[in-house]
Amino acid sequence: MVLVPKERIVNTANNVLSTYLHFRDNGRADVLPVSESFWNELAAGKHSELNQGRLMSAFTFSTPWSTWERHPAGEELVMLLSGAATVVLEESGVEREVNLNEPGAFVLVPQNVWHTARTQVPTTMVFLTPGAGTEHRDVGA
Numbered sequence: 001m002v003l004v005p006k007e008r009i010v011n012t013a014n015n016v017l018s019t020y021l022h023f024r025d026n027g028r029a030d031v032l033p034v035s036e037s038f039w040n041e042l043a044a045g046k047h048s049e050l051n052q053g054r055l056m057s058a059f060t061f062s063t064p065w066s067t068w069e070r071h072p073a074g075e076e077l078v079m080l081l082s083g084a085a086t087v088v089l090e091e092s093g094v095e096r097e098v099n100l101n102e103p104g105a106f107v108l109v110p111q112n113v114w115h116t117a118r119t120q121v122p123t124t125m126v127f128l129t130p131g132a133g134t135e136h137r138d139v140g141a
Helices: 006-011 038-043
Strands: 019-023 029-033 054-061 067-070 076-082 085-091 094-100 106-109 114-118 123-130 135-138
Touching (some): 076 094, 076 114, 094 106
Antiparallel strands (some): 067 114, 076 123, 085 114
16 A cells, blocks of 8 residues: 655645545554555455554445445444435344434444445545444345
8 A cells, every 4th residue: 555655744735535544543644545446455355454443534425325334343433524415224124314414414333233325415424434344235135
């Protein structure tokens, strides 16, 4: 993985939509440039350095997610930056919806709980995710 030089971090502004942040357990943070292959590499176990700490990322989307996900390593922060979305949590086979309708609204997704997001409008959300052990399954599965 290519890390951004520290001089760039403190001397220029970065955008969370094009750069991820890895907050290590020791208090340090690494800037990770986004690539098209990042999530596939992560799923294939190629970023073991992310197994500890938290990964901060952000995405813009305007349709419901096609997958569910869960995080065995801990709780995930899901925060709305713009737009509106419904975060759907599945616990013990029961779905619960949390509507995020204003910037700054957030939900803490409990550890190991399947969740997805639905929207029909351009929406940007930020995520603070524990470890690299994210699991996925298709919506409808």
